[in-house]
Amino acid sequence: MQFKRLLQVEAVLTRQVLVLNRCWQAVNVVGVKRAFSLLVQGHADVIHQEEGDFQLYDFDQWVDSSNLLGDGGPEYLHTINHLIRLPKVIILKVFDRLPIKEVKFHRNNIYDRDKHRCQYCGNQFIENELNLDHVIPRHHGGRTSWENVVTSCIRCNSKKADRLPHEAGMRLIRKPAKPKWRPFVSVAENKEKNSSWDYFLNPLKLS
Numbered sequence: 307m308q309f310k311r312l313l314q315v316e317a318v319l320t321r322q323v324l325v326l327n328r329c330w331q332a333v334n335v336v337g338v339k340r341a342f343s344l345l346v347q348g349h350a351d352v353i354h355q356e357e358g359d360f361q362l363y364d365f366d367q368w369v370d371s372s373n374l375l376g377d378g379g380p381e382y383l384h385t386i387n388h389l390i391r392l393p394k395v396i397i398l399k400v401f402d403r404l405p406i407k408e409v410k411f412h413r414n415n416i417y418d419r420d421k422h423r424c425q426y427c428g429n430q431f432i433e434n435e436l437n438l439d440h441v442i443p444r445h446h447g448g449r450t451s452w453e454n455v456v457t458s459c460i461r462c463n464s465k466k467a468d469r470l471p472h473e474a475g476m477r478l479i480r481k482p483a484k485p486k487w488r489p490f491v492s493v494a495e496n497k498e499k500n501s502s503w504d505y506f507l508n509p510l511k512l513s
């Protein structure tokens with residue numbers, strides 16, 4: 307019995323929790339232990355979705371609500387006095403605890419921002435069928451920046467050549483901009499990623 311309980315605790319502690327900053331942007335993924343430590347210290351609140359609405363709980367409120375609803379399933383941490391529901395998403399109350407990583411300006415991140423879609427014809431391509439295009443060509447004073455470099459397929463790229471889009475009779479499907487944020491890689495690659503994270507990881511898709 308003791309052993310079984312121990313295994314259960316171990317399994318529970320490997321669960322992962324999505325961390326949002328104060329602007330509700332995903333900034334990290336942490337283990338349950340770290341999440342509880344942030345909650346206990348009052349550095350974070352739990353965000354829990356109930357019937358479509360997001361409710362915020364501080365640690366005490368979360369413990370209370372857990373005891374109220376607790377059936378002690380795998381979604382719970384058993385302590386001596388309490389059953390505590392495992393949070394899936396927490397939100398930081400303090401700034402600068404987990405700074406947002408700047409998105410590096412380089413080829414793959416531009417492809418990612420544009421979802422591997424040529425920004426002229428709108429079709430999706432694999433990486434080696436893509437190129438980067440200066441919307442305003444360099445000899446027109448166009449800069450190598452998030453706002454002026456887009457993903458382009460090789461065909462559109464050669465059609466446009468060294469011209470401005472309107473000179474080539476082409477139009478961008480979207481105005482290029484610097485990505486505002488990007489979840490850490492571990493978020494994107496996390497196998498345990500669960501549906502309660504979706505809202506925060508794909509805000510564009512859902513808004």
Ligand SMILES: [Zn+2]
Binds near residue numbers: 425428460462463
């Ligand atoms: Zn194209």
